[in-house]
Amino acid sequence: MRDAYHEELDSISDDLVEMARLVxxxxxxxTTAMLDADLQLAENVIAADARVDELQHELEAKAIELLARQQPVATDLRVVVTSLRMSADLERSGDLAQHVAKQARLRYPESPVPRDLQATLLEMGQLAQRLMAKAAEVIITKDIDLALQLEQDDDEMDLLHRTLFQHLIDERWKHGIETAVDVTLLGRYYERFADHAVSVAKRVVYLVTGEHADAIQAVGPVEGS
Amino acid sequence: MRDAYHEELDSISDDLVEMARLVxxxxxxxTTAMLDADLQLAENVIAADARVDELQHELEAKAIELLARQQPVATDLRVVVTSLRMSADLERSGDLAQHVAKQARLRYPESPVPRDLQATLLEMGQLAQRLMAKAAEVIITKDIDLALQLEQDDDEMDLLHRTLFQHLIDERWKHGIETAVDVTLLGRYYERFADHAVSVAKRVVYLVTGEHADAIQAVGPVEGS
Known part of the structure; x- marks a missing residue:
């Protein structure tokens, strides 16, 4: 019984990692589709999000079946409930990637991002991707130090986001309002994507330590974990 | 045992309704703080969100205890899991209301919204509030027809959101980029708030009918429910 249980739990964890990989x-x-004004790539990203949604539904069904059949308690129960929450974070991250691709599609054959902001948005896109790769690694390894690193990476995202806003409100801005609106929304999508990756990592910290990540952050890295 | 169980389930439902009322x-x-540039009111909204977060933590703790002690199956289990998801929607809605208040605080003593857009944003704010009031009523009554109404109300929000964007990209826009950025973000916050209210209602539909709201919408209102 316990073996079947752990197999099911592993299968849920595998789904989470696969969702993180996909998003x-x-x-x-x-990001590439947006910067290169690549319509085909944008369409691919938009279509591919269906698989992420499907994985979330599968994960939810598995979690409910596991709760009903195995009736886990204590830590095991918390793992299942937390997995449901993580899957919601990942599903939402997929939506945000899709929003970026839709913005690329909307402005095709132009890029929604003017040349002088492409470097900043490329950095935001790469950082978002790295954050999610680390979140996946945290799910697999349950490495608390790595999980806490994500909050520092998120500070970097906040900094990039602020740089973006400074460009926008600079009086030398010459790209007009529509582009300002596009860049504002894109900046928001990357920021929220990063928030969800951090949230996934924090939930792992909570599962492993029983404490919220903020409390651990405040007293420095966890010893021997 | 079943009585204790139903009492706990009612308590979770009460928390959801209270969260919806608060947000x-x-x-x-x-919205009032933003339109009137009322700093005191903005600060109140920002501080009050802590209670919503607290309610979510309480609800989560209750749900996990209920799962562990009562080990519900089938529909009852689905009710508990869905309540967790609804509480996440409501918690996030609280964040979005807080974001609006923070924008009001940031631009004080000015309003972030120029006079010619105040009517549109007032409508968005009122519609958001009505949507959430209806979502609370749907949680209490499990009224499927009312739940399906929320999707129509959401179409109205999309329309208001589009009106807002048309103002922004109108060549006669004279409020500058910073205001355009503010209005873009505010529009996004109301739109997302409405999405979460609709999501809460859809989850109730799913609980009651076992079918996703979209499928029901497609074939018209449910008979005799």
Whole structure:
């Protein structure tokens, strides 16, 4: 019984890792589609999100079946409930990658991003992808130090986001309002994507330590974990 | 045993309704704070969100205890899992109301919204509040027809959102980029708030009918429910 149980739990964890892998790849490809004004790539990203949604539904069904049949308690129960929450974070990240791709599609054959902001948005896209890759690694390894690193990476995202806004409100801005609106929304999508990756990592910290990540952050890295 | 179980389930439902009431009130007050440049009211909304977060933690703790002690199956299990998801929607709605209030605080003593857009944003704020009031009513009554109404209300929000964008990209826009950025973000916050209210209602539909709301919408209202 316990073996079947752990197999099911592993299968849920595998789904989470696969979702993280898919949405990490999606944000990378959406960024490329946006910067290169590549319509075909944008369409691919938009279509591929269906698989992420499907995985979330499968994961939810598995979790409910596991709760009903195995009736886990204590830590095991918390693992299942937390997995449901992580899957919601990952599903939403997929939506955000899709939003970036839709913005690329909307402005095709132009890029929604003017040349002088392409470097900043490329950095945001790459950072978002790295954050999600680390979140996947945290799910697999349950490495608390790595999980806490994600919050620092997120500070870097906040910095890039602020740089973006400074460009926008600079009086020398010459790209007009529509582009300002596009860039504002794109900046928001990357920021939220990063938030969800951090949230996934924090939930793993909570599972492993029983403490919220913020509390651990405040007293420095966890010893011997 | 079943009595204790149903009492706990009712308590979870009460928490959801209370969360919906709080965030509905928060979006209404945040809208007023934003339009009137009322710093005190904005600060109140920002501080009050802590109670919503607290309720979510309480709800999660209750749900996990209920799963562990009562080990519900089938529909009852689905109710608990869905309640967890609804609480996440409501918690996030609270964040979005807080974002509106923070934008009001950031631009104080000015309003972030120029006079000619105040009517549109007032409508968005009122609609958001009505949507959340209806979502609370759907949680209490499990009224499927009312739940399906929320999707129509959401179409109205999309329309208001489009009106807002048309103002922004109108060549006669004279409020500058910073205001355009503010209005873009505010529009996004209301749109997402409405999405979460609709999501809560859809989850109730799924619980009651076992079918996703979209499928029901496609074939018209449910008979005799």
């Amino acid at each position: 990490g790849s999606a944000i990378g490809r959406a | 509905g009130s928060a979006i209404g007050r945040a």
